[in-house]
Amino acid sequence: MALSLQRSTDAAVDGVTAKQPAGPRWRRRLPFSPWHLLLMPTALLFLLPLAQMILASFMSDQDLNRFPPRFFPRTLTLHGYTQLFDQSSIVRWLINSTIVSTVAVLSHLVLCSLAGYGFARLSFRGRTVGFFLMVSTIMIPTQLLMIPTFIMFAKVGLIDTLGAAIVPWLASAFGVFLMRQFFLSLPSELEDAARIDGCSSFGVLWRIVLPLAKPALATLTVFTLLGSWNDLVWPLIAISNEDHYTVQLGLANFQGARRTDWSLLMSGNVMATAPLLIAFLLAQRHFVATMSFSGLKS
């Protein structure tokens, strides 16, 4: 499959301007494309739970415990949020998650770019074996690693620290693979020219290659951000001190105690989802384009 990186999905829609084929008569009589009949209900069905999450977070307990349940609140209240701030360490958890994701993204960008470039362009002993071993680890599932990693963390004193949530996210075989594939797709003439002019390998990567690699770096950022922010397994097995919870672990455990305190739980859900949701809506075009890029290149 050809690498086409910066294609926004919408550009293709404009490109496909295939006129609707004439089609059977019933179809021509519809004032709109029949695809709306599929897409409109589906889109609403997909948004409905999220809408309910946001609405319920602003509802009073009275409205929430009414039977039959109401979808739209009669009065808006911040009661759920104030309770959440009072009774949980949500701010602490959000800060922890921000630290985890920031470190994860930065470390991924540095380590995976370096390794990806090394495997793509430099020749050295053990390159093939190293890369093969690295890629084969993609097959190893998390549940196999849970127990020994937990023990390893215990041995080096990482249990019950934020480090336990960070360390598994410092680099990944997927990231190295993604960057290598991207670097291989670049023409090497430019790099050769820089090298002849006396540029070091690192200089070539830093000055020539990385500025061209923005789409791949964006993809890597998106995946690392999604993965590290939403991760539940590693914090769950390694962290039991509430002060070191990530926001996902905090919510999951908070729920156990507050099984039906819906305005509280939904406020927490909004707080945990909003950062990624806002980032997604702001960078949507790029986000979907990079998703499709990486989905296919695996």
Added chain:
Amino acid sequence: MRLRRSLTGWAFAGPATVFVLALSIFPSLWAFYLSRRNWDGISPSTSAGWSNYQRLVDDPQLRSAVTHTLVFTAIFVPVSIVLGLLLATALNRPIRFIAFYRTAIFVPFVASAAATGILANYVFSPQFGIANGMLRGLHLPPQQFLESDHQALLTLCLISLWGEVGFTVVIYLAALQDIPQNLVEAAAIDGASPLRTFWHIKVPHLAPVTVFASVWQTITALQLFDLVYTTTKGGPLGATQTVVYYVYYQAFQLTHYGYASAVAYILFGFTLLITIGVVLYSRRVQVEAF
């Protein structure tokens, strides 16, 4: 000179490689060692030989966990493929509101499994949930959903599809846009109906994506954990106990590290076999997916 080049190369590739291998190859070998020991994490471990593996053959709880995982996979994978293809085809049209539709269908993918699970507890709550609210509106009998041992697994399927179908949609959408437009036009000129064009031109073109998506979704489905943890915790009556949840339960609730490792290893072997099988099969029918 050669040594220098090797040093430069490893200076680039080394940190990530050492890190990834240290956190994957090394622990996975250790997990194998553990699977042949009996260990509770505190007292010294004792050799178990293959007894942990023998034990899992007739563990009724594991058997039901395997059944649930397979049922879940058998529903989740085909539906997410078919639905993904259908929605991607629809979203590949130059119609009004298309940006809105795309956003709506992809947004749930951004929500974490934890948030999705907590939200699902509310949406499917028998008393207060909007799911039963809608059923009542349609004059249908309300359901127990996650609180019924017959419906819980199916409800989890529904929730997973809600969250994950955006992924198959996006990769199908990208692949649809890669199909050369002149092929589609040529077929239309030859008088092929849109349905025939779809079936005979688009679907074969999408075969590599379908293989990739099936493998990916199968692996996702076999590893179902987060959602179970935040909704049913394996209940009611063990009806949503999945293999990974069982590994977690054995290891971190009962501290049966050896036995849990053996179960994890068997699941790993099974996943590996499926993946290799699919890849070999797709090679044989000449679909280059990997």
